[in-house]
Amino acid sequence: MVLAEGSPDKQELEGRLVEILHRISGADPASITPDARLMEDIGIDSLGFYEILIEADTCFGIRIQEEQLLQFKTVGDIQNHLASLDIDLPNAQTA
Secondary structure (H helix, E strand, O other): OOOOOOOHHHHHHHHHHHHHHHHHHOOOHHHOOOOOEHHHHHOOOHHHHHHHHHHHHHHHOOOOOHHHHOOOOEHHHHHHHHHHOOOOHHHOOOO
16 A cells, blocks of 8 residues: 555544544454455444444544445445545544
């Protein structure tokens, strides 16, 4: 994966997402890669999906629609969604 130069925000965003998914699932952070499947590889269950909604709101100040979240199959799906939003990380709260 090639990151555009001067995009520490993208790396920070991905790092925070890994932290959130690790906290919710208990999965090894090294296994939380863009290709990892949320349910099968990381072990996110239906309750975990709701925790992701809450964490996204708390940490990033964004609201993900429940129907939209349930369509995400991999970590990369969530990363792409977050990247498509204009999230101002310096103002986002740390978890």
